[in-house]
Each structure stands twice: as structure tokens, then as C-alpha cells.
Amino acid sequence: MSLWLLPVWLLLVGPVLGMVGHRAAPGRRRLVLGAGGATALAVAGVGSVAATLATSTATYPVGAGLVLRVAAGPVAGPVAVLVAAIATVVTMYAARHEGQHEDGAGLARLVGLLVAFAGAMLLVVLADDLLTLTVGWELVGALSWALIGHEWRDADAPGAAAHAYNATRFGGLGLVLAAGAAFAATGSLGYDTLGGVDGVALHVMVAGVLLAAVSKSALVPFSPWLFSAMAGPTSVSALLHSSTMVAAGAYALIRLQPVLDTASWFGPVAIAIGLVTALAGGVVGLLQGHAKKLLAASTSAQYGLMVVAVGAGAPGVAVLHLVAHAVFKAQLFLSAGVAITAVGSHDLARMRLRGVLPWTARLTLVATLALAAVPPLGAAFTKEQVLAAGTHAATWVGLLVAVAGGLSAAYATRFQLLAFGGARPDRPSPRPLVRGPARVELVAMGVLAAASITLGLLWVPAVHEAVMAGLGATPPEARSWELPVSLALVATGAYVVWSLDRRGRLGHVPAGASQQAVADWFALPRLVRGVVVAPTLHLATALATVDDRIVDAGVDAAAGLGERLSRVASGAGEVTVDAVVRGVARTGTVLADASVRVGERGVERTVDGVAWLAGRAGDDVRRTQTGLVHQQYIVIAVGLVVVLAAAIFGR
Amino acid sequence: MTGLAVDIAFWTFAVAAAWFGWRVFRTDSMVRATFCLLASFLNVGAIMVLLLAEYLGVAMFFMMSVEMVVMAIFMVAFMMNPAGLNPMEMVHQPRAAIAVGIGAAVGLGVVAVVADLPPAALLDEAGTIRALGNELMGASMLLMEVVGVTLVATMVGAVVLSSASGRYGSADTGSVPPLLDPDDPDSRPDLVSADGEGDAHAGHGGHGGHGGHG
């Protein structure tokens, strides 16, 4: 039972911090919140370590045959530790960094939400059945909405939060679908029984999980929501992109890979999505002028690489890359936050802060080298492993992964040079410093940089073999050409950008409209707006119009048509009847004349009557649209009787 | 209790429940109408006790009494003539309503008479409450959790819908005070302009007038 305490503890402490935190004196608020939040998360981290060592599990029956389960297994345990650790560092940073304008008034809410958010993510990580996963998934989504919309007074933050929430929520439906399919097939939702799913249910389940993961991990075509998520505070981005939220998608694929792989199409589709995202994200990162959006594009690209590894059948490699990426990406966002606060702008063109923020620049260099996958950092090792796994699937996959690595080296260099490069004579000098980094912020970055360096131990064969064995995976066999090719591409990417910069031609702001569109995810948002959002709205408007005009008009027209028909018919009747009359009159019988007169009247009356009836019916049908509730109740009551009667007698 | 006593009690309660249910809509006093409904509930609760659903019956007493007291307050607040001092007829489509009502009762009655409901009496007449408790805290736990969440959502929804002010200001913005004379459109006190900005000089009386009903 105790394993439940890990997520529940954070989910409880978070709201408490959020509610009581603002009562601390303004001078001590940051200290109290930072210490409180970081302590709560550190406790969860220690608990995760203990749970991982004991590989503890827990269940909670909710009735109706459903059992919620959590387990700190070989993959879940380490990732849980990672989540708690990164969240601890980020919360420390957040309590010092955020809320400069409002003097920390909303800070309690932010820290509380961050802590609870980490708790929800722990639930996702530790989940051992699809229902627990779904619960955690939705909690993560809902809390991410609150976090991204934290600065709700900004005009665009609520809309951006809604965009992120709707995009991931839509994918979340896939998870519900998957859970439904699994439950229908096996009567259970536990991960251990998913292997028994087959047939249509299997395909539905795999498609559902894939949809959910793709949306959460911001892979193509869902990537743009990650740009909207940039409306949130920097520390939120740091947590969101590194070990939570975005990680949830890739993590779900990793955990469920053995099951997903039983669908033959899963591997190729995952590799395709991953590669497209990795390459496209690289290009976007090369063109973005917004500091955080550049990093967001790189996040998508890196998760694309992880999904490639999962698709290639190497989830263990994906876990390693997830860990390495979490460490350096969290640090990059923290650095970006410091830089943005320093110049008071997101614009990379206004930075070049090495002279002003020397320590931040040095620490960031570690993270950018990791992002560029330069040995001997751990991130380089994990990227090489992804490459090896990709080659295992197909040589061209490995080559494309290497190209994506080159791109990431290029945009990593670009970020480092633009944000923390030295000032250039031909560039506008940095704006006056708004605020330099506080000691806590530097410590947070330093801790993460140290972690990145420590991960370099993975290059030692004994270490990475032990780690892979611990994760229950076998490292893919590397071919001899991979490392040289990959390093050459990395070097090329970095060199191209560096030389462009030396010549002062590094395009920090995309020049043309087409470049701008590419930087904005290849105009994908516009495409989505054009292909999904606008048609939906149009359809709704059209349906309303149909209701207003056509249905109503139909009734009107029916009445009018009836009238006109009646006129024509009676005219026709007159003509024919007259002809008959004349014919009969020629015979000169008075009797016939009289009888025809009767017939004429009858026909006319019938036609008139039908027309009158049609008109009245049209009017009467319209009269039911009174908008009065009590009259509609009668319709409902009668309808209920009809339905019940059908249910009773229709069997 | 013997079978005959139970039968007598059942018919008494059933007739009383129906009679009070009928009086709800036929009495002029709104307070009486409310408490007629309560009486109907109490009689149904008594029938439930006879049906050995003892907990449900007593819970009906408890819950419905609270609800009807609240209902009475709303009746007095929203209905003209709450005490029934004047004869009043606030009905529409009376004949259709009677027809549908009788139709529903007769239809369901026919179903009750002709339906073939296989009898299966209670196995453990003494343990109904314990069985209910075990069910609620055991197999139906999920259901009860849903019930709890639903009630929380209801509370939030009711407060949001009915609260007079929100984060973005007063919910009264744009609303208009009632006519003092229902037939005279000019009798509206302190007309609030369409954009929600009340007349600064005469705006106080308008809000005070919300409590009354034309």
C-alpha cells in the first residue's frame, strides 16, 4: 500500500503549499516555498529510491472488478527517481526565479501546482495498469493547463493553455479507447494481461496508445502545442519538457512496447513518426528566433529519437536517452529563463550574454554540448545507442538518425552562440541587465550540469552494461561505421553554424515569410487551423444555417408549394373539366351538365383542401418550435413512452 | 407485524402519499404545497420501512425534510402569494398535462399488472442494512466515489451559477430590475443601461429592488 504514498503525498502537499504558501511574509515567501516544495519532492525522491530498491508494488481495488496498480519496476523506478529529482531542482529554481512582476503573489500557486504536477507524473510513471495510467495522464494534462495558464492576466496565456490542453486531451481519448479495447478483450486492465489482447482489439489498443503518446510527446502532427505551452513560466517549461508531461508519451510507449510490438505495423509507424519529428524539429530549431521555442522544437526532435528507438525494438535505449535528455533539457530551460529575465525578452537576437552572465554561459555550455551529443557526455552515448538501434531496424533509419543528430548539433550551437556568445561589434550590444542570476538559480543549473557530466560514465562499458541489465534490456550492437559518421555529422552541423556566426550571417531571426512559416512548425498550426478547426466551426455554422434556413424554409416552401400546386391543379382541373363539360355539352344532355357541375366542385374542393392541409401542417409544425420548456416536456414525455414501448414490445 | 397489519399500513401510506402528492399542485399556499410534498415523501419512506428497506426509509425522512425546508424558502422567495391568501392558478396546458399524467400512470400501471416479474423474496430479512453497507463500501465503491464527485461538481456548479459576483465582477452586470407594474413597461426602477454601467447617481435603489417580485 505504501507505494501509493509517493504520488498521493505530492498531490496532497501541492495544494496545501498552494493554499498556505502565500501567508508567509513577502520577504520570506520565496524561501519558505522553495524549501517546502523542494523538501516535499526530495522526500518523494528518496521514497522512489527506496521503492525501486525494494521493487515494491501496491494495488487498490475500486470495485466492479477494477484494480488500480502501481509498481516500481526496473524501468518505472529509475524514471520515478528522475522525475522527483528534476522536479526538486526545478522547484528550487522556480521559487527564486518566477513571479518577479507580482512580487511573488502567485508564487504559492505555481509551486503548489509544480509539486502536485510531479505527483501526477509519478502516478503515470508508476502505473501498472491502463486505468491508473489514464488517471495520472488526465491529472498531468489538467495540471499542465493550470501551469501553462499560470500568468492568466496575460492576454494569450489562457488561450495557449487551452490549446495545449485540448491537443493533449484529444490524444488522451486514445488512451481511454485503448483501455476500453483491452478491457473488452481481457476483462482486465493490468499491463501483465495486455499480452492476451489480439485481433481488432489489439489494433484499437495500439492505435489508441500511439495516438495518446504522439499527442503528449508533441510529435508530428501535434508538435505545435508545445509552442503554445511556451506561454507558461520558464520553470514550468523546464519541468514540462524534461521529465514530465512530454516525457509521459514516450514513457508510455516504452512501458508498453512489448505489447505494442505485437501489432506488426507499430514499429514502422513509430519509426516514421519519430524520424519525421526529429528532422522537422531540427529544421524548426535552426530557424526559430524565440529562445524557448528553439528549445521546444529540440524537445520534439529528441522525443522523436526516443520513439525511433522504441519503434526499432529498443525501449531500454529510449529510457537512457529520456534520462539524459531530461537532465540537459531542464538545465537548458533554466539557463534560457535566466537569459530571458536578464534582457527582458524572448528574442535570441537581443542576447549574446557571455560577458554579462559568465557563469551561466559556462554552465550552459555543458548542456548544449550534451544536446549536441558531444562525447564524453552521457547524452552522446545514448544518442549513439539510438543510432545503433535504428540501424538495427534498417540502415537508412540509422543514417537519418545521424542526420537528425547533426541538426541537433547545429541548433545547439546556434542556441549557445546566440544566447551566450560573446558580444560582436556588428551586433547590437545586449540591453541593460534587468536581473542577474541568483545563487539558487546558479546552484540549480550547476547540479544539473554535474549530473550531465556524471552521465558520461555511461561510456565505460562496465557501467552501461550494468545499467542496461538493470533496465532489463540488451544494448544494440553497434556497427563500426556508426560512430565516425555520427561524429562527423555532429561536427559538420556545429561547424556550419559556427562559421556562419563568424561571418555574422547567423540568421537569428528568420528573414522571409516562408522561413518564418518553417520556424513555426512548417505552418502546421495554420494547417491544423485550416484543416481541423475552421472546418469544424464552419460545419457548426453551416448546420445552424441549415436549421435556420433550410429546415424552416423547407416548411415554408412546403406550404407555398402546396398552395401553388393547388392553384395549378385547380387550373388544370378547370381546363380538363371544362373540356369535358364542352364535350358533354355537345351531346346536349341536361343531366350530364348537372353531374359535371357536381364533379367540378368536388375536384376543386379536394385540391383546395389538400393545399390548405399542407399549409396548415407546415404552420403547425412550425408552431411546435415555441421554445417553451413545458411544451417540450410533453414531447419528451410522449417520446419516452414511445421508446419504452419499443423496448418492451419490440423485442 | 402480521400480514394484515402490514397491508393496512401499506394502503394507508400509499393513499396518503398519493393524496398529498395531488394536494401539492392543488393548494394555493406555497408553504403548504411544499410540506404536502414532504408528507408524500414521508409516506413513501414509511412504505420503504415496510418493504424492509429500513435504512432507505429513514434516510428519506432525513434527506427529504432538509430538502423540503430549503424548497419552502425558495417557494416563499419566488412565488407570489406564498401563503395562499388569494386564490391562484398558475398553470398552463392543464388538459394536456392531465392527459399525459394519467397516461403515464395508467401505462405504468398496466405494465405493473401485466409484466411477469419473477418473485424472489429477500433471503436475509434481518441483514438488509448490513448488506447495503457492505455493498456501498465494497463492490459499489466506484459508484459511491462517482456519487461523491458528482455532488462536489454539483456544489461547485450551484455556487457558480447562483453566486452574485465572480472574478470578473458582479453577475448582475447587464441585468434589469423587475417592473413595478407588470403591465407598464415604464415602471422599471432605475433602468440599467445596456452596457452594464449603472446610473452612478441613482444606481443604489435598483439593486435594492431585486429582492421584491412584481
Place this chain on the structure above:
Amino acid sequence: MTIVTVLLASAVLLGLGTWGVLSQQSFVMIMMGFELAINGVMLAAAGVWRFTSGGEPRGQVLVIVAMLVMAVEAAIGFALVVAVYRARQQDTTEGIAELSR
């Protein structure tokens, strides 16, 4: 007291409630009609549980769910009545006819 008599009593209550809902103009009175109808439903559920379920406790749970429905109906109903009255000074169904053609 048999299943048939209990169901007949509940049918009468439900019919009375339906009549009230359909004939009353005031929102609050309409809510009272709904409550009377749910009252009948609860009686029917209790009767069916008593005579045909063999003691299956979920029959009683159904009654509790009906009580929940009633509580939600009352709370949200009153809130809507207050909201409509605040916006329109209307407390009868004739007062809101936005959905008319």
C-alpha cells in the same frame, strides 16, 4: 402489499409528478413535480428490490442513486432559478423562450 400494489402506487405518484411538471408555470413548482416523479421511481425501485431481487443489495443502491439525482436536481435547479431570475426577473417557463423559431 405485493410487487403489483407497490408498482401501482409508484405509477400513481409518477403520474401525479408528470402532471405537475407539465401543468405548472413556475420553475420551483416544476421542480416539485420532478421530485414527486422521482419519489415514485424510488418506491418502484425499493419494491422491485424487495420482491424480486432475492436480497441483492444493488437494488437499494439504485434508490440511493435516485436520491442523488434528486439532490443534484434540487441544487442545480435552484441555482438556475436564481440565475435566470437575476438575469431576467422571470420565474415561469413562459418567460424564457429564446429557443423559439
Place this chain on the structure above:
Amino acid sequence: MTGELAAPHPVLGAVVVLGVLLVGTAIVTTADAVVADRVARRGLDLRASLVRPWRRIALSLVRPQPATERPDWGLWVLAPAAYVGMAAMAVSVLPLGTDWAVADVRTGIVVLGSAEVLAMVAVYLHGWAPNSPLSLVGAYRFVAAGLSFLLLSMFVLIAAALPAESMSLGRIVASQQEGAWNVLRQPLGLPLFLVVALSVSLHGPLDMADGTDLATGTVAESSGPARLAWEFGRRAMLTAYALATAVVFLAGPAGPVLPGWAWLAVKTVAVAVVLVWCGHRLGRIGIQRYVRIAWTVLLPLSFLHLAISGVAALA
């Protein structure tokens, strides 16, 4: 339908309930007069204290009832009857001796709760019926108070039912005899329940319906026998809730040497005297403060009480 305790014949049971209420009312009336004189240090003439209330009752019997403008006579008559009836309903589910109760139903505490709620209805009707503003204010005030203390009462009673593992009051007494009395086992419960008892029986500082600040509220227009009937109802309700307090928290009929009913009587009278003393000794409290305190202090306290009792019952 009934629990474990023996039940007398229904007719005898009704007589017993009525007897308990009448005797209790007499004791409460006397205690009220004595305590009032003691608190006021008025002469300290015990004989005068004992006689005065009865003289007032005799006078009341011959006083006429004034008519208000178009009152709701039916409800006006019904209200005191219903109020007394609820006191009787509460007494009937309480054990009155070591091994018997008039009706030891399995849902005892829910019946107690229902009695409270229906008493609230009765008080509301009593304030509504005379068609008089002060009465109506009293009625509305009591509804506001009632909605506040009902939850409190239910939580306290549920907490008492936890160690007994039953909602039957007979079982609640038995569980106190097996373990400790609830006043020790659930120390928060007794003060909370005394608040409920004072509120529902319209006594002392928590008398929201019949306060003298409203020219005695719902009884503002009552006089003569009608007033007497209502006063009887209030004291009967006080008796019933003193009895309930003795049963739920002081193990009711449990005790050495003396027979059960005698112990119950001693404990009930003690609780009743405490309640009456509170009525004379403590200051009145306004309805806004009452509701605020009930929702922000007492209700959370009762949550806490319930949680502690639950954990203690599990341990």
C-alpha cells in the same frame, strides 16, 4: 426490524414515551426555575422557586389566544404537535432500561437525526403559521441555524456508531459497557452534541427561534394553551436530547447497584441541569455569528472528531 433490546407492547410503549416526556418536562421546568433564581441570586427561597412555574402554567391555561390576520390555523395547530411528536420519536428509539427500549430500531441514530430535521420543519411551520413578522423572522433564523447544526449532529452520532459497529442505540450503549464511555473515548463529541441539544430544543444562548430579542419569536402570537403546548414541546425536546446525550455519551442505563432506569434518570437529569444552567448563564449569540462558527469551527471540529473516532475504532 428491531434490534436486540426487548420492546413493550406498542400501546404500553406509547404510554411510557408520554410519561417520560411529561416527567422530564416537570423536572426541566423545576430545574429551570431553581437555576434561574440561583443565577439571579433572587432570595434563594427554594419553595418560591418550586411553586412559581406551576402558578404560571395554571394562569396560562385560562388565558385566551388572540387571533392574527388570516393565520394558517391548520399548520399552527400542527406545529406544536409535530414538535412534541419528534421528541417522542427520539425517546422511542433510546434504550430506557438495561435491556429494553420502546423501539430499538437498527437505524437508531438516523431516526434521531430525522427527529431533528422534522423538528426544524415544525419550528418553521410554527413561525410561519401566525402570519406575523417576528414569528417569521424566528422561523427563518431557525432554519439557518438548523441547516448548520444538522451536519454537526450527524457526524457526532456517526462517530458514536463507529465503535459499536451499529446504528442501533442499544448497541451503542453495549459497546460503551464493553469499552470506555464515549465521553472518554470521544471527548470532542459531548460538547458538540450539547450544542445540538441546546439548538434543537430552543434553549438558552442558542435559542434562534424563540429568542426574547424577537419578542420571543415564533411564540410572539401564541398565548394560553397554545403557548403552553409549545413550551411543553421545547422542554420535551430538551428532555429527549438530554436522554440521548446520556445514552450516547454516558452509557445510558449502565451503572452499578441501582437498576438501569435509575442510572439513566440520574444521568439525564444531570445533563438537563447542565443544559438549563447553560441557558441561564451563557450570553445569547447572534445568528450570523452562530452560523459562521457552526460552519467554520464546529463543523471542521466534527470532521476531526469523526476522523479520530474512526481511526480509534479501527485501532
